[in-house]
Amino acid sequence: MKRILILWVTCTLISCGEKKYHDEKLVPIAQVSDSLLQAAMKYQLNLDREFMEATQTPLIEKDRVDFDGLDYFPLNPDLIVKAALVRTPQTLPFMMPTTTERMTEERIYGQLLFSLNGTDYRLPVYQSSELMNTEQYSDYLFLPFTDLTNGQETYIGGRYLDLRIPQGDEIIIDFNRAYNPYCAYNKKYSCPIVPPANHLPIRIAAGVKAFKATAKNN
Numbered sequence: 001m002k003r004i005l006i007l008w009v010t011c012t013l014i015s016c017g018e019k020k021y022h023d024e025k026l027v028p029i030a031q032v033s034d035s036l037l038q039a040a041m042k043y044q045l046n047l048d049r050e051f052m053e054a055t056q057t058p059l060i061e062k063d064r065v066d067f068d069g070l071d072y073f074p075l076n077p078d079l080i081v082k083a084a085l086v087r088t089p090q091t092l093p094f095m096m097p098t099t100t101e102r103m104t105e106e107r108i109y110g111q112l113l114f115s116l117n118g119t120d121y122r123l124p125v126y127q128s129s130e131l132m133n134t135e136q137y138s139d140y141l142f143l144p145f146t147d148l149t150n151g152q153e154t155y156i157g158g159r160y161l162d163l164r165i166p167q168g169d170e171i172i173i174d175f176n177r178a179y180n181p182y183c184a185y186n187k188k189y190s191c192p193i194v195p196p197a198n199h200l201p202i203r204i205a206a207g208v209k210a211f212k213a214t215a216k217n218n
Helices: 034-052 213-217
Strands: 080-087 094-097 103-116 119-128 140-145 159-164 170-174
Touching (some): 034 080, 103 170, 159 170
Antiparallel strands (some): 080 103, 080 170, 103 119, 119 140
16 A cells, blocks of 8 residues: 555654664675565566556556556665664654645654665654554555655655564565655645655665656657
8 A cells, every 4th residue: 555645744763772773683685585576576567557557546647648667776685674673652643744734643653773885774664543543554654765866866755665564673674665656646646745854865776766757758
């Protein structure tokens, strides 16, 4: 499920005091199995099929006529990482904004701690008060992020990842599954605004690139 119509807000990072997170919980996956890359490829193919379906696509009619698939970075195994999930059960719900006037109640479910190219990063991950009370999406988590590709190679407003609550304290982040908000294709949609706390000061060259409607239809 894409959290396109659910709203997200600027959040403050939760401090973890003096505890250090490193070693095995922060290293990238050294050997990514074929199944993970195959799953990412299948995800991208399914996303393209959704965009081609008249009942599911966010594309406006003129952009759907010649649409033959989204533009992706090449699958990158180095951007599939194992993160430590530090749950924050005491965080209170708060109202989060989008690109419209709509608001929704959300909470910081936890902090994701991981490493890329030898540098440690921390991103808050969010849970909707509405979805957590539904059977189908009760374990659904939303990870929005911005990075140094935004506004050039990728959508200026950032991209999103859908995650599921794990049984343990580790979670796989596969940036090959990063997708654009629907408002990158159609301004009628209300899209989550990526909080400043979810900015990565590096290039994430994986997932969906910026949509260039004019180029595809000329």
